[in-house]
Amino acid sequence: MVKLGLIQCPARVKPGDGIVARYGGTILVVPDPLAGRRGVEVLLGVLREHSSPDDGRELVLEMAGVLVGTKTRDLPAFCALAHTDGGVAILIHGDLQATVARTGEAEHLSGRRAATWVDQLIEDPFVSITVGPTLGDESELEGLCDLETGVVRGSGVVVIGDARIELPKARKTSESNAPEPADVHHGEPGERPEVKVQAASRTRSAHPETASIWNQQSSENTPAARPDAEDIDVKPSVFKSFDLAPDPFADRRPPLPLANEVPRPDDDADSRVIVRGIKCANGHFNPPDVKFCAACGIAMVQLSHDLVDGPRVPLGLLILDDGSAFQLDDDYVVGREPERDHKVYEGHARPLKIVDADRSVSRVHAEVVLTGWDVQLIDRGSANGTSICTPGSRNWTSLQANMPTVIIPGTEVRVGRRTLVYDAHFRR
Amino acid sequence: MDGIADYELVRSLGSGNYGEFFLATPPPRLHIDVDYVVVKVLVTAGSDSAFNRAMRELRIFAQVNSPNLVTLYDAGQDGDSFFYAMEYCSGGSLAHPTNPTSTDLAISTTAGAARAAHDLHEAGIAHRDITPANVLIADSGAKLADLGLAQFLSPGYTVTGMGSVGSVEFMDPLVIKGGRADRASDIWSLGATLHRAITGRGIYGELPDADPVFCMRRVLTGEPSIDPSLTPEVALVIRDCLARSPVDRPLTAAVVATRLDAITSL
Numbered sequence: 001m002v003k004l005g006l007i008q009c010p011a012r013v014k015p016g017d018g019i020v021a022r023y024g025g026t027i028l029v030v031p032d033p034l035a036g037r038r039g040v041e042v043l044l045g046v047l048r049e050h051s052s053p054d055d056g057r058e059l060v061l062e063m064a065g066v067l068v069g070t071k072t073r074d075l076p077a078f079c080a081l082a083h084t085d086g087g088v089a090i091l092i093h094g095d096l097q098a099t100v101a102r103t104g105e106a107e108h109l110s111g112r113r114a115a116t117w118v119d120q121l122i123e124d125p126f127v128s129i130t131v132g133p134t135l136g137d138e139s140e141l142e143g144l145c146d147l148e149t150g151v152v153r154g155s156g157v158v159v160i161g162d163a164r165i166e167l168p169k170a171r172k173t174s175e176s177n178a179p180e181p182a183d184v185h186h187g188e189p190g191e192r193p194e195v196k197v198q199a200a201s202r203t204r205s206a207h208p209e210t211a212s213i214w215n216q217q218s219s220e221n222t223p224a225a226r227p228d229a230e231d232i233d234v235k236p237s238v239f240k241s242f243d244l245a246p247d248p249f250a251d252r253r254p255p256l257p258l259a260n261e262v263p264r265p266d267d268d269a270d271s272r273v274i275v276r277g278i279k280c281a282n283g284h285f286n287p288p289d290v291k292f293c294a295a296c297g298i299a300m301v302q303l304s305h306d307l308v309d310g311p312r313v314p315l316g317l318l319i320l321d322d323g324s325a326f327q328l329d330d331d332y333v334v335g336r337e338p339e340r341d342h343k344v345y346e347g348h349a350r351p352l353k354i355v356d357a358d359r360s361v362s363r364v365h366a367e368v369v370l371t372g373w374d375v376q377l378i379d380r381g382s383a384n385g386t387s388i389c390t391p392g393s394r395n396w397t398s399l400q401a402n403m404p405t406v407i408i409p410g411t412e413v414r415v416g417r418r419t420l421v422y423d424a425h426f427r428r
Numbered sequence: 429m430d431g432i433a434d435y436e437l438v439r440s441l442g443s444g445n446y447g448e449f450f451l452a453t454p455p456p457r458l459h460i461d462v463d464y465v466v467v468k469v470l471v472t473a474g475s476d477s478a479f480n481r482a483m484r485e486l487r488i489f490a491q492v493n494s495p496n497l498v499t500l501y502d503a504g505q506d507g508d509s510f511f512y513a514m515e516y517c518s519g520g521s522l523a524h525p526t527n528p529t530s531t532d533l534a535i536s537t538t539a540g541a542a543r544a545a546h547d548l549h550e551a552g553i554a555h556r557d558i559t560p561a562n563v564l565i566a567d568s569g570a571k572l573a574d575l576g577l578a579q580f581l582s583p584g585y586t587v588t589g590m591g592s593v594g595s596v597e598f599m600d601p602l603v604i605k606g607g608r609a610d611r612a613s614d615i616w617s618l619g620a621t622l623h624r625a626i627t628g629r630g631i632y633g634e635l636p637d638a639d640p641v642f643c644m645r646r647v648l649t650g651e652p653s654i655d656p657s658l659t660p661e662v663a664l665v666i667r668d669c670l671a672r673s674p675v676d677r678p679l680t681a682a683v684v685a686t687r688l689d690a691i692t693s694l
């Protein structure tokens with residue numbers, strides 16, 4: 001595929017009273033220039049200076065400089081696009097929206113909730129980039145004029161990228177209350193890649209040099225050892241919407257089996273841990289020391305207690321104080337952001353995420369490890385500690401950091417100010 | 429929660445550790461001609477594979493052509509949150525109906541939800557979260573809303589606590605103990621939903637919201653009891669749905685719907 005780059009992409013202007021400017025590899029959209037005329041002059045000057053096709057990052061840096069050097073109220077909302085080697089650099093200031101359409105997905109950037117600005121590198125190939133005061137897409141392309149160079153009146157722009165397979169049909173507005181599922185962007189059937197879902201890009205990620213004075217997000221990489229109250233959450237102003245159209249290959253499934261039919265093979269049967277246990281008269285696998293079968297309830301006393309190997313069945317639940325519960329059939333990392341732990345992102349443990357407005361729970365607070373039929377608890381050096389209270393006792397015992405402790409059924413576990421209870425499926 | 433994607437949030441409709449759902453106005457990019465949508469926002473420990481699993485379920489849901497399923501308009505990701513937007517019904521739900529519901533309306537609405545569940549099952553997915561709050565009352569009949577995605581977004585997340593702690597009464601105890609969600613577990617939930625909708629009482633009595641551990645023990649060790657005020661015909665359908673063993677329950681949700689329709693047409 002021949003790469004065009006922004007300098008050669010068609011750009012169609014949406015009608016309106018603002019201005020749309022294009023010089024070389026740069027485009028500027030200012031829907032409401034009256035909100036700051038002097039600012040518009042400055043922005044246009046910067047645009048002309050940096051119109052050469054290898055200058056995209058420079059342009060965005062320069063625009064960011066204008067923003068830093070100007071009181072926000074003197075600048076109207078604007079969006080600048082600039083050609084770079086691998087794609088298009090985009091910067092949005094103020095209440096403007098951009099939609100980046102790719103095959104099978106669309107990403108939305110909004111300056112509305114950003115305190116300063118949003119910038120990002122949009123990598124090739126894309127289907128289109130639509131910029132305007134409201135979120136739009138290329139469905140209204142019909143009748144729009146191409147802008148090759150210069151300044152014209154307009155409220156927004158649609159840049160048509162390399163990845164376009166065909167111009168989309170004009171979208172119909174549903175008359176009924178039951179419209180078809182949102183069809184985002186259809187590619188050729190069968191060519192559509194697996195819907196790609198990645199962590200949304202953070203705002204201002206492309207240019208840390210200029211952004212750092214604003215960027216409180218850098219605190220995110222500090223380990224969880226320091227007091228969690230210092231955390232600052234910055235909500236990214238970027239979101240993605242996904243194509244709900246079926247993937248004809250991945251999404252077709254056979255009907256669910258009836259209860260009297262052979263069940264489907266278990267997806268995770270192979271990953272079950274093999275342990276020693278006993279079987280009830282009906283063949284259910286149980287820990288060696290239970291009095292009743294957890295599956296059917298019959299007494300185990302008359303059995304010979306022959307130990308056999310079998311796949312471990314769930315040991316019980318961890319019940320959180322808000323009523324949610326987690327199945328104890330695998331290890332967990334407990335915390336406010338357990339996904340940051342390497343055991344979670346490497347797939348060795350599941351995340352047990354506690355949404356804790358008080359931040360009394362550390363990002364990675366504790367860990368639950370199943371060994372045989374036992375449940376072990378480990379405090380991971382959390383700021384506020386982990387303590388346990390065994391059933392029948394009223395005393396709370398603090399765990400030493402990183403020292404595994406076996407907890408018995410009924411044990412209450414305190415992580416920060418939140419409480420979990422280990423409720424076993426077995427009666428011993 | 430200070431907003432999600434480009435939706436204008438009107439008000440919260442409920443929340444839990446797992447997330448929150450909102451009444452919202454739809455953004456213009458969806459090109460839909462409705463005043464309101466319901467947006468569900470799920471907090472995730474989002475890995476790529478978790479999002480992909482949840483999206484796959486939603487795509488199958490969107491594809492099922494059933495008059496008794498709500499329309500799915502949009503799904504996406506905003507930061508660490510997963511969100512999706514679906515049809516809003518002004519008639520409310522069996523949990524919070526806009527107008528008082530008669531026994532017949534509760535039965536016929538649950539029958540509609542059962543047909544929707546059956547259509548999902550035939551498409552290869554279980555609903556996993558049938559509760560009175562998810563059975564909506566529309567002019568055109570019943571609409572089954574939402575889909576239980578917690579397990580997909582966060583493996584092992586068995587009970588979400590969404591709505592209220594007591595909503596665990598609508599879950600098949602076999603699933604709470606780690607069993608797989610399937611036709612039979614959705615059928616169990618239909619029975620528990622109908623019982624609550626007609627009698628206003630739960631099959632385990634009132635579960636105290638303040639004590640989740642007690643609720644769980646009650647649900648896992650107690651026998652469900654059928655309210656004596658129910659007619660024998662309705663009581664029998666509910667009792668069959670709540671049978672301990674899946675093979676003793678109606679084999680399909682379509683059977684549940686047919687049996688309920690037969691009662692209201694008497």
Ligand SMILES: [Zn+2]
Nearest residue numbers: 280284293296
């Ligand atoms: Zn047994």
